[in-house]
Amino acid sequence: MVQPAESSAPSPPPAAATRTPLEEQEETGAAFLPPPPPADSAELLPESWRAALNAEQQKWIGRVLFTRDSRGRSRLISELDLWWNPPQPRPIYTQPPASPDPFFACRLFLWVPHRMWHLQLTCPQPLCTGSMTKAGLYRTVRRVLDINGWYLMATEYLECRRCKKKVGGWSQGIIRQLSPTHSCQFPAVLTYKLSCDMRVLVQLRSRTPGNSAKRLFNTLREQHSEAWMRRGIRYLGICEQFLAMCSARGQTPPPPLPPMPPLPSPVWLLTVYSYDVLSQLDKYKFRITSTFGSILKMDSTKKVMKKLAGAASDTAAWVTNVGNEHWQVLNSVLTCSEGAGGLSRMAAGIMRRYRLAGVPAPQLMYVDRDCCNRDGASKTAALFQE
Incomplete structure (x- = not known):
């Protein structure tokens, strides 16, 4: 401002306008406020989302999850x-x-x-x-x-x-x-x-x-x-x-x-x-293969297969379970016939489980057949030779 050359008396300073702290905060922070939300927040949602949500869900989800970039396109927020x-x-x-x-x-x-x-x-x-x-x-x-x-x-x-x-x-x-x-x-x-x-x-x-x-x-x-x-x-x-x-x-x-x-x-x-x-099949498999016992019992039944038959009838007739003294099942297999003939792979798997884990072999096994033989070892003893 250009000051006058001569002044008889200095003019009084203008009265400072009193401002509240809230007005000062709004003035200093006005440049940093985020842009207002769009008039219709539902327009920010993908089209397939709008077809699956009602009007109220479109509004609040579009308002809290989406924003517009510098080109005006809808973007998912970063936080x-x-x-x-x-x-x-x-x-x-x-x-x-x-x-x-x-x-x-x-x-x-x-x-x-x-x-x-x-x-x-x-x-x-x-x-x-x-x-x-x-x-x-x-x-x-x-x-x-x-x-x-x-x-x-x-x-x-x-x-x-x-x-x-x-x-x-x-x-x-x-x-x-x-x-x-x-x-x-x-x-x-x-x-x-x-x-x-x-x-x-x-x-x-x-x-x-x-x-x-x-x-x-x-x-x-x-x-x-x-x-x-x-x-x-x-x-x-x-x-x-x-x-x-x-x-x-x-x-x-x-x-x-x-x-x-x-x-x-x-x-x-x-x-x-x-x-x-x-x-969770792997977790159940780990839990089953971590079960051991010192006294085992092996038994076969047809009752379970009758319940599970349906279209798979005449393909498997027996369910053979091997359990321990705590009524825990070590293994369960489906076979076409009863006896030791179709259980060789199951027996090999149980023996391998004990061998790899370093657990002492079972001391006793109960069966309802193939337990005795006059001419030598029984079929069950030959099946579980370890």
Whole structure:
């Protein structure tokens, strides 16, 4: 500013405007605030995700998981986590809820091991050793059965650099490559359409009297119904406050309750349980082959085969079990005939187990046939010569 050449008296300084600390903080931090979210967060979701989610799920998932880059394209955020909880209903409503969806919203499990932990993964295809790289998001969003409700699960696409094969991040070929620290965080067993949380399957692992798939189905139905009723009571209690106002103004009453999602059948629970057993086959094999004993018993039966016959009838007739003094089974095989003729490989495997483990050989074995021979060693003694 150009000062005047002559001044009779200095002019008083202008009064400083008083500002609150909040205004100063907003002024200094205005340049660093993130851009506002888009008007419609559902547009940030992949098209296949929008087809699998309702309007309320599209809004909150698009708002918390996606953003736009400098070119305006939708991108997954960089700060990722496994579990994402939906926004809860407001504690106080001044107008009727537009939809019951916020009261029945379910959480999301996002499984992106390559993006989140930057792990070096190889192609799960046989005879291919190429490394995997991220190739977008998997187009299917799964529904997972939980103890008292459902939750959503999404994952990423991984592509092999060599054979260009794409697989989902939740495939067993990828999960088996993870360390126990990471693989134990995957919570479910997947099937073709639905999935089941491990907390549900754990209840089927305990093979006690009365613990059946039908019993588990009834327990899940009771817990799902109770959780759904609690949410419905909260929604209807809020809507009740505005019923008189809506009728006086001629407005449409709030939407009714949505139906409770149906539970899968007990047969489906058994199917998922069999998938869980197959995924842990190596662990069960290690546990069985680590069983020993000093007194063994070998016996054959047809009762089990009669229950398992079906299309495989007349192919195997006998089930032979070898157990120890603690009623633990060392081995179980299916044979076409009873006796020592078809059990040579089983006997060789049991003897090899004792030999490699350095465990003393059993002192006694009980059988119901082939135990005696006047001309020398019996068939059972010849079978277990060690």
